[in-house]
Amino acid sequence: SQQGxxxxxxxxxxxxxNATMNCSYKTSINNLQWYRQNSGRxxxxxILIRSNEREKHSGxxxxxxxxxxxxxxxxxTASRAADTASYFCATDAARETGTASKLxxxxxxxxxxxx
Amino acid sequence: xxxxxxxxxxxxxxxxxxxxxKCEQHMGHRxxxxxxxxxxxxxxxxxxxxYEKLSINESVPSRFSPECPNSSLLNLHLHALxxxxxxxxxxxxxxxxxxxxxxxxxxxxxxxxxx
Numbered sequence: 001s002q003q004g005x006x007x008x009x010x011x012x013x014x015x016x017x018n019a020t021m022n023c024s025y026k027t028s029i030n031n032l033q034w035y036r037q038n039s040g041r042x043x044x045x046x047i048l049i050r051s052n053e054r055e056k057h058s059g060x061x062x063x064x065x066x067x068x069x070x071x072x073x074x075x076x077t078a079s080r081a082a083d084t085a086s087y088f089c090a091t092d093a094a095r096e097t098g099t100a101s102k103l104x105x106x107x108x109x110x111x112x113x114x115x
Numbered sequence: 116x117x118x119x120x121x122x123x124x125x126x127x128x129x130x131x132x133x134x135x136x137k138c139e140q141h142m143g144h145r146x147x148x149x150x151x152x153x154x155x156x157x158x159x160x161x162x163x164x165x166y167e168k169l170s171i172n173e174s175v176p177s178r179f180s181p182e183c184p185n186s187s188l189l190n191l192h193l194h195a196l197x198x199x200x201x202x203x204x205x206x207x208x209x210x211x212x213x214x215x216x217x218x219x220x221x222x223x224x225x226x227x228x229x230x
């Protein structure tokens with residue numbers, strides 16, 4: 001079952017602008033991850049933030065996590081046309097050491113970056 | 116190019132056919148996953164294999180039968196599918212969770228159409 005809700009569902013911005021996507025989830029997590037999916041392709045991992053972290057950066061990406069509010073945000077700065085894709089948050093629930101992860105994906109945000 | 120290879124890329128089959136989807140990775144990952152993704156929806160977990168053993172079955176109908184012959188290969192055998200099973204089927208792999216959290220690596224999927 002889907003756990004995360006993302007907003008907005010769709011976002012259209014111009015190249016050079018910043019894009020912010022939000023994710024909310026319902027249960028305790030081990031970590032939260034963000035993935036990108038280009039049309040007709042598989043998902044590509046962008047960034048992972050652990051439950052004991054509050055902010056993380058990777059290039060033009062900035063992720064925040066607020067476990068008290070069960071929410072996360074993804075900021076893409078200085079967007080480019082190539083950033084056009086769907087973005088999904090995914091939560092990895094707490095589990096035992098040595099076991100495989102079990103991701104539950106949010107509903108996704110479709111980002112359109114125009115020239 | 117992704118490090119997880121899925122074949123075929125497209126598959127059209129009738130409801131009485133038997134077919135198989137294949138997934139291969141050579142990253143030494145010991146966890147492998149099958150997801151189903153409908154259009155404009157997030158991926159939904161179907162099965163998880165950990166060390167070649169089925170560890171999670173998300174109440175998937177028996178017309179889907181997974182198989183993990185070795186640590187690099189994952190198959191999904193299909194039989195007597197229904198039109199609502201038409202979707203993108205994604206395979207992913209990851210390290211098994213130990214002292215660090217690891218992301219999942221996705222293939223580009225098999226787009227399945229049931230006539």
